[in-house]
Amino acid sequence: MPASSISNDTDSRAVNDADRHCASNSTGLSQSDWLCLSFLSSIGPARLSRLYTYLSQLHQHVTSDQDDNLSLFHHADTPKTISYDLLRALKWPDITARQAVDYLSHGTLTKEQATKRDESLAWLEEDDHHLLLREDEYYPLALREISVAPAFLYVEGNRDALALPKIGIVGARKCTRYGRETTFLLAEQLASCGICVVSGGALGIDTAAHQGALQSKTTPTIVVMGTGLLHRYPNQNRALFDDILERGGALISEYPLSTSPRPHLFPPRNRIISGLSMGVLVAEASLKSGSLISANYAVQQNREVFALPGRLTDLQSAGCHQLLRQGATLVRQVDDILAECPELPTTGKTSARPAGHQTTKKTAPDSRSHSTQNAPALTSGRSHSLPESTSDNAKAVVAIMEQEAQPMDFDALIRHSKMDAGLMMQVLIELELYGCVENREGLYGRC
Incomplete structure (x- = not known):
């Protein structure tokens, strides 16, 4: 990378360092740090989310005096000691990991990245412009709990x-x-x-x-x-x-x-x-x-x-x-x-609920298959392998299906697994999302 494209402004770095010490979130990185990381080459929400989750969990371990979990850090100053090996372990690309270490160690940014940082900080100075890190009081709790929760949100x-x-x-x-x-x-x-x-x-x-x-x-x-x-x-x-x-x-x-x-x-x-x-x-x-x-x-x-x-x-x-x-x-x-959704408010005028309307919680569907016409046969061909993240209950149900070697209805799966109906439905949805099980006219089988 040409030297002319690098920004290594000492004053900006000094401001950032001061800001880091005032960081109120558990990651040890400031808003400015997270902004700059989001401008790196080949970065994306998923990689930022993994780093945020890791640093937050690390902080919890440290506050519980479990200092053995600091093996990937050189010392306790988080912004300056996130290592290249740590970022690669979090599945960051080589170029992204190197840029991150350069920034956190020396404040190094390309001119384009520095411009984006300055524009963003100026934007945040305006009324009703906000950057919410996960631990911000305004960051919605429900969103914080999802897989790949955004490390932060821009809010206007x-x-x-x-x-x-x-x-x-x-x-x-x-x-x-x-x-x-x-x-x-x-x-x-x-x-x-x-x-x-x-x-x-x-x-x-x-x-x-x-x-x-x-x-x-x-x-x-x-x-x-x-x-x-x-x-x-x-x-x-x-x-x-x-x-x-x-x-x-x-x-x-x-x-x-x-x-x-x-x-x-x-x-x-x-x-x-x-x-x-x-x-x-x-x-x-x-x-x-x-x-x-x-x-x-x-x-x-x-x-x-x-x-x-x-x-x-x-x-x-x-x-x-x-x-x-x-x-x-x-x-x-x-x-x-x-x-x-019983948690929702019910004030205001709505039409009357029909007599006999059932409020039993229904299972949510999946959208993995856009067309039922091209769906594979339940037991034909080689079955899809289970992802590593598959739950133990889902693995148990798959084992039952493979042992029986034929499609099974919902009640049969409950009898064999001894799971309750709610748990069984969650398991089947999980397996359908992974593309490992298919429902054909009420019969479930491997695919």
Whole structure:
């Protein structure tokens, strides 16, 4: 790398060093440090999340006098002693690990990285601009507990909105009039009940969800952006985003401020939509819709999954119908959502709950298979191997299936495993998400 492209400003480093000593989070790194790490080559939310988790857990061990866990550190000054070997063990690429060590040891940044740091720090000086590390009091607890929780969030607007009870709403960009109008109505009713609607700010269903929430004029709405906050996307919704901020809502993102729209950045933000929420409503989706990714994340995060039914011949509702077949809660009115999430407030006007409506918790579906037509036979071919992260209960169920060597129904699996129905359903969802088990007309088998 040419010397002219390196910034090694002594004054900036001195400021950063002073800031580090004032760091209030358990990682030992300051906001400025985390910002700079997020600008490194080939970095991403998952790698930052792993480092944050490791340092936080290390801090817990240190405070419990378990100093033997410091083997990858040279001494107790965290920012200056994170080693290259540690970062490689956390699956950071070689170039990223080297840049991180150079920054933490010498304050070394490229000119581009230094510019991004300065722009970000200047942005944070403005009113209602925030950077929330995981341990910040405003960082939502529910989001903190998900897998690959963002190390930090950029927030523009009202941080207090993050503390409200939340429901995520996702769906097709090219939605039907029915989908748009029904989503608008449900979002308005949810907001009237004091529930914050969370969505992605995209055209179609997302827009209808935010607009409906604004229509209630009672509860703010939150947009989870798939870009940096300096590149609000899509451009057509700029006025909507301004409206959301003026009404006490918030725009949030895990990406650096200057991050421009890129297709691969939008799917990961869906885990934040579901992670913030008690449940996710898929309002309209085809079998190949990216909205099913949100349902998938909701399953992994143990959130409720809701689906809005449509016409049988409408391809834009085929994904919702698949979710319903797999166990999602059918939504006819807002009370169907409230009934499945007892923690949600129920103030405001809603339609009466139908007689005999059941509130038994339903299992959330997976979106791994976009089409049932191309699904493999239950017992054909070589079975997929189990990931290392597979739970012990899931391994036990797979062992039963392999021993029986034939598809088994739900009751048979319960009898053989002696698990209760709730646990069995969680295990089957886990295995379906891994692609190791498939459900064909109520019979489960290896695939």
